[in-house]
Amino acid sequence: MPLLVIPFPAFDPVLVSIGPIVVRWYALAYIVGILLGWLYARTLIRREQLWAGAPAMSLRDYDDFVLWITLGIILGGRIGYVLFYNPGYFARHPLETIELWKGGMSFHGGFLGCVLAVALFARRRGLSILSLGDVTCAAAPIGLFLGRIANFINGELWGRPTDVPWAMIFPSGGPVPRHPSQLYEAALEGLLLFALLAVLVWGWGALKRPGFVIGAFACGYATARTTAEFFREPDAQLGFLWRGLTMGMLLSIPLFLAGVAFMIFAVRHRTAEQS
8 A cells, every 4th residue: 555645636527518418528538639630630631741742632531531530430449349348248238339428439449440431431532541541540649648538537447456656546446546547548559659650750751651650550559558458457347368468458469460560561562662
């Protein structure tokens, strides 16, 4: 038991409530994350020096794409949570699948939903799937950061018991001091990953190698998530799985491997074009 325990701030998960209209911090995080990600993506598209020639898409293309990616995030995230984290419960209570306001979203499911949205939209518009995915992945850590901050405000997805000086007692986590793992994830999956991808895009010219940013994002997120999982309490209905790994860790393995494959393809493809 640490000598000092930081009390969890008394956040209200509801930001605004006007009659039947309720706006929660979690919903606001999604809205603001998508908005800021869209603005950042537009900045990347406008900077012709970041591309090998003309930008791979127009601003109007990406404006139209925002609705597609929003649906991919929400539907993919929810379906992924239902299938990966609690299939038995939702099989018994199928109507609760659509009750998004009760929480329950999976990043890995949301990522797959985004992949599908990118592929379908790019094919419909005749755009490069890899370049559209690169721009989207470069902006994605903005939403991840805000989402983890919303997890912290909600007092959910807290960490494992600890005696570190910054341990917190979460209202739903019992009397035990725990890691504020939501903040770890906000820093790793949000701030650090955004900075890494920004260096690759702005400093290294990664958008000139279609698919490289996708790969870097996948590897970076998988590494950040796996690291954070050592401090995060596993989902109660799953616990620890094979050899003490968590579901988040296991789902990150194929994501990391896919990221490596994307980066290798991007480098070889670009090298072949230049030779």
